[in-house]
Amino acid sequence: MARPHLDQQQLAAAYERDAQRLLVWLTRRTYDAQQAVDLVAETYARAWESRRRFKADPADADALAAWTFGIARHVLGDALRKGRSERAAVARLGVETPALAPDEVARLEELAELGTLRAALAVALEDLSPEQRDAVRLRVVDELGYPAIAARLGISEDAARARVSRGLRTLAGALEGAR
């Protein structure tokens, strides 16, 4: 007998189970709570669009979590490569992603224990190229926004995002080690 497809109720249950863990995981990798929320949205939007490709048992919570995190890795990879959040599936489905107020960003960063990671990264930054190091330091250690980083470095905002993203990708090992 053919296995039933992943349905909305099952995906909603998976979201309830896994979304917070995913949000923390993405926040720790982007150092940007708003971007992490956007990426969670994009992940579950893509999961919905790809639900018929989920071949395991939809009732298997572990398999569903592994599949969703696999999508999240692709979404994160796209974001780091392009220096901005990929929001194609969110746009196609018309998902209204919550915008975070500054204190909500602070709460999310606290949840993700970014303070601890910031200390570990300050050490690991020495392994980056000077350009990337400056960009990542301004973003992660000094917590500046991208317009301020761009102005400080004399480059465009997109270029600033790209430098930070590439730097963070290089630091992935340090990120894993500090978890």
Place this chain on the structure above:
Amino acid sequence: MSGRAPERVLGDLGDALQRAWAADAARGRRALRVRLPRVHRRGLVAAVAVALALVPTAVATRDAFWAPDPPPLPDALRPRDALPPGAAGTPVYVGIGEQAGIAWRLSATTCRYGRVQAVGLFLTVPGGGAGARCDVAARRPGASPEALAARRIQTYYDPVSAKTWAFGTLPAQARSVLVTSHGYDGGAATTTRVDARPVDPHAVQQGHLPAGLRVFVVALDGGRDVPRVEAADASGSVVLQCVNGRCDR
């Protein structure tokens, strides 16, 4: 801080995703209908009508009332005299709110043991949660289905917020609740008055809950026992009395 807690942000995003998924599914159904020849469309309508008559609750899954459905208790962890329910509903959210800056969610499950119907309530807060589903009845005093049905009131001490959460189900006519509590170490009892919150009729329908079900949730400072809860109707007449979590109806 006055903004939303991360759980609330995720709750808002989850609601937005579910709305988008439902709209997308509806678009898919409309597209399917456009592609089908007329004769097939009539057949499809008939099939859908039969399906709706047979499984009326299936349609309700479009809405966002479903709560997480934890896996059943492993048999090895059940007492020897465990009494599984004859039927159990799917957990649905019956309340969501925020007290003292802490977001909470309340979900409920209907458990039927023969003629006895109990409602398992589960409270979730950022620091954790507590409550009951349909796994706890046993053939012994205090854990029988009848005792489970009478155990309308529960408490949970959340060490993260240092608050005691009292919550419970109420009959349809309840409008206000008086919660009497005292510190774990005794001391003077205090009474807190809260509203009896109506449960969304769609959630009642989807969860097969008692008609007109109401609930209450209150966060009390510190660790507290809740020896007494009284619910009153709009005229102030007591409609439910509970002592140490056990209620008179």
